[in-house]
Amino acid sequence: MATKIEVKRKPAQKTQEKNEETKTVYIMGKAHKVPAEATIMGAIEYAGYQIKRGAGCREGFCGACATVYRLPGDYKIYTGLACATLVEEGMWLAQLPAIPPQKAVYDINKLEPNVETIQVLYPEVFRCVACNTCTKACPQDLEVMDYIQAAKRGDIEMLMDLSFDCVSCGLCAIRCPAEITQMNVGLLGRRLYGKYLSKETKQLKNRINEIKEHKFDKEFKRLMEMKKDQLKKEYYARDSE
Amino acid sequence: MYPEYMTPSLEKVAQTRNKRYEMAKSGKPVFPPMTADQREEVLNRFHPDYETDSKKKVRIGPNKGEILTTEISDLLEAHSRIKPDLFDLSNPDYETDVLIIGGGGAGCAAAIEAMNNGVKSIISTKLRLGDANSMMSQGGMQAAVSETDSPPRHYLDIVGGGHFDNKPELVRALTEAGPGIVKWLEELGVVWDKMEDGSMYLLHGGGTSRKRMHSARDYTGAIILRTLMDEVKNNPEKVIILEFMPIIELIMDEKGRCAGGVIYNMETEEYFTVKAKATIITTGGYGRLHIRGFDTTNHYGATADGLVMAYRAGAKLLYMDSVQYHPTGAAFPEQIAGYLITEKIRGAGGQPLNIDGELFVFPREPRDVEASALMRECLEHKKGIITPSGRCGVWLDSPLIEIIQGEGYVNKQFPAMHHQFIRYGIDITKEPMLVYPSLHYQNGGIEINEKTETNLPGLYVAGEASGGVHGRNRLMGNSVLDYNVFGRRAGKEAAHYAKSAKLGKLTLQHIQDYENQLKAARIKTDSISPILLPSYTPEDVLKRQLTACYEGTLR
Numbered sequence: 096m097a098t099k100i101e102v103k104r105k106p107a108q109k110t111q112e113k114n115e116e117t118k119t120v121y122i123m124g125k126a127h128k129v130p131a132e133a134t135i136m137g138a139i140e141y142a143g144y145q146i147k148r149g150a151g152c153r154e155g156f157c158g159a160c161a162t163v164y165r166l167p168g169d170y171k172i173y174t175g176l177a178c179a180t181l182v183e184e185g186m187w188l189a190q191l192p193a194i195p196p197q198k199a200v201y202d203i204n205k206l207e208p209n210v211e212t213i214q215v216l217y218p219e220v221f222r223c224v225a226c227n228t229c230t231k232a233c234p235q236d237l238e239v240m241d242y243i244q245a246a247k248r249g250d251i252e253m254l255m256d257l258s259f260d261c262v263s264c265g266l267c268a269i270r271c272p273a274e275i276t277q278m279n280v281g282l283l284g285r286r287l288y289g290k291y292l293s294k295e296t297k298q299l300k301n302r303i304n305e306i307k308e309h310k311f312d313k314e315f316k317r318l319m320e321m322k323k324d325q326l327k328k329e330y331y332a333r334d335s336e
Numbered sequence: 337m338y339p340e341y342m343t344p345s346l347e348k349v350a351q352t353r354n355k356r357y358e359m360a361k362s363g364k365p366v367f368p369p370m371t372a373d374q375r376e377e378v379l380n381r382f383h384p385d386y387e388t389d390s391k392k393k394v395r396i397g398p399n400k401g402e403i404l405t406t407e408i409s410d411l412l413e414a415h416s417r418i419k420p421d422l423f424d425l426s427n428p429d430y431e432t433d434v435l436i437i438g439g440g441g442a443g444c445a446a447a448i449e450a451m452n453n454g455v456k457s458i459i460s461t462k463l464r465l466g467d468a469n470s471m472m473s474q475g476g477m478q479a480a481v482s483e484t485d486s487p488p489r490h491y492l493d494i495v496g497g498g499h500f501d502n503k504p505e506l507v508r509a510l511t512e513a514g515p516g517i518v519k520w521l522e523e524l525g526v527v528w529d530k531m532e533d534g535s536m537y538l539l540h541g542g543g544t545s546r547k548r549m550h551s552a553r554d555y556t557g558a559i560i561l562r563t564l565m566d567e568v569k570n571n572p573e574k575v576i577i578l579e580f581m582p583i584i585e586l587i588m589d590e591k592g593r594c595a596g597g598v599i600y601n602m603e604t605e606e607y608f609t610v611k612a613k614a615t616i617i618t619t620g621g622y623g624r625l626h627i628r629g630f631d632t633t634n635h636y637g638a639t640a641d642g643l644v645m646a647y648r649a650g651a652k653l654l655y656m657d658s659v660q661y662h663p664t665g666a667a668f669p670e671q672i673a674g675y676l677i678t679e680k681i682r683g684a685g686g687q688p689l690n691i692d693g694e695l696f697v698f699p700r701e702p703r704d705v706e707a708s709a710l711m712r713e714c715l716e717h718k719k720g721i722i723t724p725s726g727r728c729g730v731w732l733d734s735p736l737i738e739i740i741q742g743e744g745y746v747n748k749q750f751p752a753m754h755h756q757f758i759r760y761g762i763d764i765t766k767e768p769m770l771v772y773p774s775l776h777y778q779n780g781g782i783e784i785n786e787k788t789e790t791n792l793p794g795l796y797v798a799g800e801a802s803g804g805v806h807g808r809n810r811l812m813g814n815s816v817l818d819y820n821v822f823g824r825r826a827g828k829e830a831a832h833y834a835k836s837a838k839l840g841k842l843t844l845q846h847i848q849d850y851e852n853q854l855k856a857a858r859i860k861t862d863s864i865s866p867i868l869l870p871s872y873t874p875e876d877v878l879k880r881q882l883t884a885c886y887e888g889t890l891r
């Protein structure tokens with residue numbers, strides 16, 4: 096018995112409403128009036144651009160939408176993620192369609208979690224002048240310079256911990272006077288930590304052995320052969336932790 | 337910041353919090369879980385899949401006559417982007433052993449196994465490598481690792497959640513491989529959340545009877561996928577990555593075997609051909625179709641391309657009548673409407689509450705049931721909270737988590753979520769979030785067997801694009817596991833197949849045949865698919881683009 100349901104639909108294609116509050120932004124120099132509460136990404140699309148480069152997850156995870164902007168009367172260049180930054184009046188903005196990558200190629204199985212690895216793969220890390228520009232550029236508010244300093248000391252755990260939320264947008268790298276690719280150093284650090292430094296999980300080893308020894312075969316077979324009704328009964332009767 | 341008119345309701349949430357904390361502490365369910373009948377009733381009445389016009393018969397192709405989700409039927413009953421006779425297939429632009437279509441989790445896992453099995457591959461992907469749903473999973477990955485748990489128990493939870501429609505051999509493959517995947521990923525360098533003694537930090541998810549959700553804070557997907565991508569990029573001589581170069585049709589050989597695809601360079605707008613001994617579709621889901629007008633949690637390129645090209649070539653789809661709405665998408669602020677609020681929030685003790693600050697559903701029902709219950713609270717009981725833009729939502733009490741799990745927990749375990757909201761002046765450790773279901777996951781897909789084979793020789797499918805693993809409703813944490821298990825399998829199986837495959841003459845005849853079927857069925861349509869990207873161009877702008885020519889949604 097279906098009831099008619101009113102669901103809030105997505106305003107997929109929005110036309111500008113007469114009384115809507117707007118702000119003026121300059122997309123690569125061209126003025127556009129956009130909804131006052133828009134994100135930069137929303138504003139670009141509202142202005143009529145079909146984004147190809149410059150949007151990925153649209154939720155602040157992938158780093159595809161690195162954007163630089165200036166504000167009126169302010170000499171600074173600001174950085175942000177287009178999907179997560181709100182427009183401001185007079186904002187002059189441009190997206191960075193791609194950031195030149197500098198990624199070391201390595202076999203993770205042949206590395207050691209120490210400072211020598213960093214020295215070999217990312218020697219430019221040691222040119223860090225501790226200017227903190229990377230930290231200021233980070234749209235995730237990470238302590239980027241601190242994790243680069245940790246890398247310099249071979250403190251892989253701190254490198255992992257402080258770089259954990261990195262979305263690899265590359266805004267740090269593009270601002271860095273020492274030309275470090277911080278996001279890739281962080282990634283290396285996390286992989287080194289996960290592989291070599293994280294504590295061993297005993298249960299995991301045991302469980303994998305049990306599976307290898309076919310401990311669950313019988314139970315699988317029983318469940319797989321069960322009729323739907325029976326399976327249903329068993330499902331609803333199962334206990335929960 | 338929440339608008340002032342919501343303050344009375346927020347105060348009620350705070351008032352009932354202590355009582356609800358006591359309940360949570362007691363260890364008993366904080367709200368009675370639904371019986372089978374109750375589940376059925378709420379689904380019937382409130383799940384969007386059960387609305388009368390939500391489904392439509394597809395009139396052509398391998399599933400002809402079957403009732404599918406309306407938007408899918410429409411997408412399948414559309415023209416190809418290309419005219420087959422414009423292509424010279426005797427001289428392909430690229431040649432490889434394995435063509436992998438889609439650079440998300442399943443695609444990268446497949447590429448790694450393909451190279452481990454000694455073959456070369458090309459990853460064609462629509463955006464950048466890793467711009468994918470896999471990058472966004474926050475909550476975690478299920479695997480039966482703890483002592484109180486077992487893979488068959490994981491199996492039972494999955495088939496119950498999937499309404500017993502799952503393909504048993506796929507569920508067994510999934511659950512049995514789970515612990516091995518945890519290990520494999522750790523050996524590649526994934527940083528799992530662990531306890532002091534090295535045991536895994538595990539939580540519940542919706543529909544789980546044991547704690548088996550493995551996580552990497554709330555960046556689980558990003559940590560896993562960046563690790564897989566890094567591994568792929570460390571082997572440039574074995575895997576070629578083509579970005580902003582989606583495949584838009586498959587190429588077959590004269591014997592009906594899949595033999596590669598037609599690539600579209602989205603920037604230069606050129607088309608190229610790829611000849612491959614084996615092809616793997618890992619194109620993910622379809623959230624950007626905005627089914628039934630819903631907001632979505634999905635990435636920009638989730639437009640069901642793989643389904644369309646496989647269907648035109650003759651692959652069978654399974655369960656394409658079932659859509660997953662995630663119970664908790666953001667309903668406020670407007671800028672992040674539809675964004676995912678991970679289920680782990682409820683796994684950690686967060687509770688959905690109505691305008692009076694009262695519980696109205698057990699917080700961890702399977703997704704479709706939970707989502708329907710939220711809609712019922714808003715639409716029938718009228719106990720939702722209306723936002724300034726007219727959306728309806730219910731509270732998700734995150735401050736309670738800090739009380740249950742201890743101060744600082746939210747910041748440590750949900751940094752992404754915390755960050756997301758603090759930008760808009762909402763501190764989720766102090767105030768709840770406002771949520772409403774959001775279009776999340778494609779439950780069905782291209783039918784596969786446990787070797788990820790389809791009914792077309794040489795065509796493999798893995799990840800969200802495939803159908804059968806999750807029946808008609810996926811549980812949280814099983815799809816990260818899915819793309820790892822079946823992505824790897826596809827890479828291995830395709831590599832083995834490619835080693836002995838000898839292709840015949842290449843052809844795009846199936847495109848012409850499909851076009852003829854459209855005609856024969858008297859289907860009149862201007863639609864073109866795959867659409868590649870959604871269009872968010874406002875209507876008044878479209879009207880002024882007098883000379884623009886749109887193919888699908890792209891000009």
Ligand SMILES: Cc1cc2nc3c(=O)[nH]c(=O)nc-3n(C[C@H](O)[C@H](O)[C@H](O)COP(=O)(O)OP(=O)(O)OC[C@H]3O[C@@H](n4cnc5c(N)ncnc54)[C@H](O)[C@@H]3O)c2cc1C
Pocket residue numbers: 437438439440441442443460461462463464465466467468469470471472473474475476477478556557581582583584618619620621633634635637638639641642676678776777798799800801812813814815816817819866
């Ligand atoms: C916000 C969010 C949170 C989630 N959280 C969880 C969770 O906690 N636990 C869990 O288990 N699951 C979760 N999921 C689901 C899970 O992440 C996905 O189902 C899974 O990652 C899908 O992996 P995939 O490799 O199949 O697809 P994807 O990762 O989406 O990859 C598909 C790729 O193919 C590309 N592509 C598309 N069309 C084409 C084409 N025509 N040609 C070439 N390339 C193409 C896409 O751009 C993309 O790169 C979540 C999903 C979302 C959206």
Ligand code: FES
Pocket residue numbers: 149150151152153154155156157158159160176177178179262
């Ligand atoms: S689009 Fe992914 S971070 Fe902005």
